[in-house]
Amino acid sequence: MSTTVMTKVRTPVRPARVLLHLFLAGAALAWLAPLLWAMYSAMRPYAETSEKGYVSWPDKLSFDNFTNAFTQSDMGHYFVNTLIIAVPAVLVTLFLSSMVAFYVSRFDFRLNLALLLVFTAGNLLPQQVIITPLYRMYLLIDLPGITMSGKLYDSALGLVLIHIAFQSGFCAFVLANYMRSLPHELTEAALVDGASVWRMYWQIVLPLCRPAMAALGTLLSIWIYNDFFWALVLISTGENMPITSALNNLTGAYFTDPNLVAAGALLTAIPTLIVYFVLQRQFVSGLTLGANKG
Amino acid sequence: MSSETTTKTPEAAEVPPPGAATPKSRVPQGHRRLLTRRDRITLGLMAGVPTILHIALVWVTALASIALAFTTWDGIGFDSIKWVGLQNFKELFEQNPQFWPALEHNVVWFVVLIAIPTPLGLFLAVQLDKKIRFSRVYQTAFFLPVVLSMAVIGFVWQLVYNPDTGLINSIIGANEPGKYIDWIGDPDLNLWAVLVAASWRHTGYMMILYLAGLKGVDPSLREASSLDGANEWQTFKNVIFPTLRPTNTIVLVVTIIEALRAFDLVFVFNKGAEGTELLSILVTNNIIGESSRIGYGSAIAVVLLVISLVVIIPYLISTFRKERRA
Numbered sequence: 001m002s003t004t005v006m007t008k009v010r011t012p013v014r015p016a017r018v019l020l021h022l023f024l025a026g027a028a029l030a031w032l033a034p035l036l037w038a039m040y041s042a043m044r045p046y047a048e049t050s051e052k053g054y055v056s057w058p059d060k061l062s063f064d065n066f067t068n069a070f071t072q073s074d075m076g077h078y079f080v081n082t083l084i085i086a087v088p089a090v091l092v093t094l095f096l097s098s099m100v101a102f103y104v105s106r107f108d109f110r111l112n113l114a115l116l117l118v119f120t121a122g123n124l125l126p127q128q129v130i131i132t133p134l135y136r137m138y139l140l141i142d143l144p145g146i147t148m149s150g151k152l153y154d155s156a157l158g159l160v161l162i163h164i165a166f167q168s169g170f171c172a173f174v175l176a177n178y179m180r181s182l183p184h185e186l187t188e189a190a191l192v193d194g195a196s197v198w199r200m201y202w203q204i205v206l207p208l209c210r211p212a213m214a215a216l217g218t219l220l221s222i223w224i225y226n227d228f229f230w231a232l233v234l235i236s237t238g239e240n241m242p243i244t245s246a247l248n249n250l251t252g253a254y255f256t257d258p259n260l261v262a263a264g265a266l267l268t269a270i271p272t273l274i275v276y277f278v279l280q281r282q283f284v285s286g287l288t289l290g291a292n293k294g
Numbered sequence: 295m296s297s298e299t300t301t302k303t304p305e306a307a308e309v310p311p312p313g314a315a316t317p318k319s320r321v322p323q324g325h326r327r328l329l330t331r332r333d334r335i336t337l338g339l340m341a342g343v344p345t346i347l348h349i350a351l352v353w354v355t356a357l358a359s360i361a362l363a364f365t366t367w368d369g370i371g372f373d374s375i376k377w378v379g380l381q382n383f384k385e386l387f388e389q390n391p392q393f394w395p396a397l398e399h400n401v402v403w404f405v406v407l408i409a410i411p412t413p414l415g416l417f418l419a420v421q422l423d424k425k426i427r428f429s430r431v432y433q434t435a436f437f438l439p440v441v442l443s444m445a446v447i448g449f450v451w452q453l454v455y456n457p458d459t460g461l462i463n464s465i466i467g468a469n470e471p472g473k474y475i476d477w478i479g480d481p482d483l484n485l486w487a488v489l490v491a492a493s494w495r496h497t498g499y500m501m502i503l504y505l506a507g508l509k510g511v512d513p514s515l516r517e518a519s520s521l522d523g524a525n526e527w528q529t530f531k532n533v534i535f536p537t538l539r540p541t542n543t544i545v546l547v548v549t550i551i552e553a554l555r556a557f558d559l560v561f562v563f564n565k566g567a568e569g570t571e572l573l574s575i576l577v578t579n580n581i582i583g584e585s586s587r588i589g590y591g592s593a594i595a596v597v598l599l600v601i602s603l604v605v606i607i608p609y610l611i612s613t614f615r616k617e618r619r620a
Contacts, residue, residue, distance in 0.1 A: 017426070020421060020426070021426070021427075021428070024418075025432075027418075027432075028431070028432050028435035029435075031435050031436055031438070031439070031494065031497075031498075032435050032438070034453075034454050034491075034494070035450060037450075037454060037461050038453050054459050055461070055464040055465055096347070099343075099344060100341055100345065103337055103341040107337065113614060115345060116614075117610060117614065118345070118353065119345075119348060120610060121606050121610055122353060124547075124551055124602070125352065125356060125606070126554045126555045126574060126599075126602055127555065127557075128555075128557065128573070128574040128577040128595055128598055129356055129595045129596075129599045130355035130359060130595075131355075131595070132362065132577065132580065132588060132591045132592050132595055133354075133358035133359055134355045135581050137355065137358075139369070161351060165347050165350070165351035165352050166352060168344055168347075168348055172344070191328050191329075192328065196330070196332065197329065197336045197337055201340070222441060225443070226442070226443035226445070227443075228443060228444060228561075229557055229578075232561070232578075233582060247445060247446070248445065248562060251449060258453055261452075261453070262453050264449075265449035265450055268446050269443070269446045272441055272442060272443065273438075273442075276438075276441040280434075283441070284437075284502060287502055287503075288505075
């Protein structure tokens with residue numbers, strides 16, 4: 001797109017820059033290739049690809065596979081399942097971890113370092129370290145009338161609880177650091193004026209943590225939506241599965257039709273991508289919140 | 295995390311919110327008296343409820359894994375738990391044909407991630423940090439895989455590797471008899487195939503971490519360096535890279551933990567069949583697989599726990615030391 005009009009402040013084209021752009025554009029395309037390939041496969045009818053092979057010019061491109069995957073496998077139902085799990089899990093995790101963070105950052109009780117250590121370390125453990133006893137515990141806990149399964153096992157509640165417990169470590173850590181950097185005069189003045197601890201937390205500290213909460217909330221939503229492992233082990237009834245583990249079952253059922261599988265996988269990815277594109281800044285800042293050295 | 299296991303990196307975040315001055319004084323002792331009884335109860339609950347939940351589900355279960363590793367149990371009633379000492383471990387190390395390969399694959403996983411996508415992510419970060427045009431577009435492309443669920447990534451790469459209909463074999467004509475390449479089933483190939491997918495994702499993650507680290511580098515350092523006549527590579531090697539030390543620590547910890555947590559991708563790709571066994575897969579197969587042996591599964595989990603703690607403990611100690619000094 002070269003224009004013949006030369007503007008005055010035009011940096012000269014440097015060959016190094018051109019090379020760099022070529023490299024980056026090539027690499028970016030290569031990075032997108034698997035997703036583009038999935039998209040291309042998903043838009044072609046199965047009959048055509050099985051006849052002509054997958055690497056071929058399309059005769060017909062359509063979204064039929066997407067609508068089929070969605071309706072045949074009742075995907076809507078699984079999306080709702082995921083919502084039922086993710087929304088409470090994200091909100092409660094933020095709520096609980098901000099309370100812990102408030103406690104350790106504002107009150108110098110001797111426990112606070114140990115408390116933060118426990119939370120942070122717990123969050124870094126691989127999930128498989130705790131899964132065997134957790135699975136047994138879930139099977140042993142009877143909740144007649146509270147969950148559909150009558151146990152903690154195979155219930156949305158069970159998944160919500162483990163998500164909260166597991167994720168609150170990271171959030172408590174990040175929020176505690178954030179709250180530590182708020183001026184102490186804020187709460188000290190309130191304390192002298194006789195405001196209750198709860199008011200300090202709810203009306204002074206929490207509103208100031210909005211940016212960090214937004215970043216963590218975005219991150220948590222994506223992580224919990226994407227969860228595959230907890231649901232795989234702790235949910236047994238197909239009906240109760242969230243979308244990612246349900247997808248695993250669907251592909252089992254339709255593995256003979258890769259085009260349909262591709263459509264299903266892409267449909268599953270759509271909500272994550274929407275959240276990411278809308279809240280890109282929050283997501284990235286959440287991810288690097290811990291890694292930044294200002 | 296993630297199992298959407300995105301490993302997270304708690305680190306001393308020193309991103310002061312706007313308008314923050316940071317006097318490091320805490321509530322002095324004298325102020326304790328200002329707390330009413332009700333306040334104390336409130337505080338107790340605020341810290342207590344989340345802590346109890348976290349400890350009950352994460353730490354009690356981790357300790358239970360350790361305890362159960364020395365027993366056999368059929369899961370029905372607590373009186374059937376029998377102490378067997380080191381028998382589970384003995385069997386694991388000496389008889390299980392999958393254990394050593396799994397451990398080896400976890401190590402290979404780490405080595406590959408740290409050797410290829412990590413430097414690549416650093417390289418991309420350095421290039422994209424130059425404020426070039428389209429930087430955002432490039433960043434988004436490289437970062438996209440990090441946002442996706444590992445399970446979805448598994449399905450997408452299956453479409454690439456499928457021996458009959460996949461992209462690779464279709465292009466190179468290896469989906470015909472005689473030239474057949476089974477990327478997913480062949481135990482000599484499948485680990486590498488799945489590592490390509492894991493690296494694809496890890497690169498973007500590393501790029502973002504390094505970009506954040508580079509933003510913290512003082513621009514005057516760069517200017518001073520170029521005034522001294524250092525070229526780009528010299529500046530990076532002698533000036534920029536040394537200042538990225540905190541980022542490198544995080545990158546190392548994240549990468550080790552990612553390698554230990556790797557599960558979803560492999561499970562979706564080929565269920566962790568021969569060639570792609572991992573410790574996490576062995577633990578899980580012990581629950582949802584054919585034979586559910588609680589003690590034995592816990593013994594594998596303990597191996598995973600010990601390796602993790604060897605990384606987590608020193609990392610946390612150094613992090614919290616920094617905190618206290620701050």
